[in-house]
Amino acid sequence: MDGDRIREYWSNEVDALVKVYKQFETLVPASKGAGSQHKGEDGRYVEDLVREYLTRFLPKDLEVLTGFILRPAVKTGLKGKERNFENDLSSTQLDIIIYDSGDFRHMIQNDNFKAKQRLIF
Numbered sequence: 001m002d003g004d005r006i007r008e009y010w011s012n013e014v015d016a017l018v019k020v021y022k023q024f025e026t027l028v029p030a031s032k033g034a035g036s037q038h039k040g041e042d043g044r045y046v047e048d049l050v051r052e053y054l055t056r057f058l059p060k061d062l063e064v065l066t067g068f069i070l071r072p073a074v075k076t077g078l079k080g081k082e083r084n085f086e087n088d089l090s091s092t093q094l095d096i097i098i099y100d101s102g103d104f105r106h107m108i109q110n111d112n113f114k115a116k117q118r119l120i121f
Contacts, residue, residue: 017053021046047095054098063101068093 024045028036036042047066054064071089 013053017049020049043095051096054096058098061100061102062098064096064098066093066095067097069097 024042025034025036028038028041030037036045051064051066058064069091
């Protein structure tokens with residue numbers, strides 16, 4: 001077999017994912033070219049599809065979400081544990097974050113959107 005069944009399985013999964021997106025593209029077509037009429041919503045829809053897809057196959061202790069990552073200048077609350085000559089840093093908005101929610105806590109959570117948004121450190 002040489003991995004043919006596994007290769008076919010994943011190929012079928014990807015084809016199914018593309019077909020779901022094509023339904024969106026069919027309902028809200030771009031007036032010119034590929035994609036949908038509204039590029040921002042098109043991107044958000046694709047991100048949601050990928051997050052849902054990853055959630056199906058990743059171990060349950062890993063979360064898939066969107067948001068920001070914060071790297072504090074302080075390693076611990078103890079005196080002398082600062083990162084020398086550094087400030088708190090945060091990422092730009094990340095479309096897809098996969099993280100172990102048991103080991104890393106979130107500070108802010110917004111579940112108003114389908115995709116959970118969190119600030120993680």
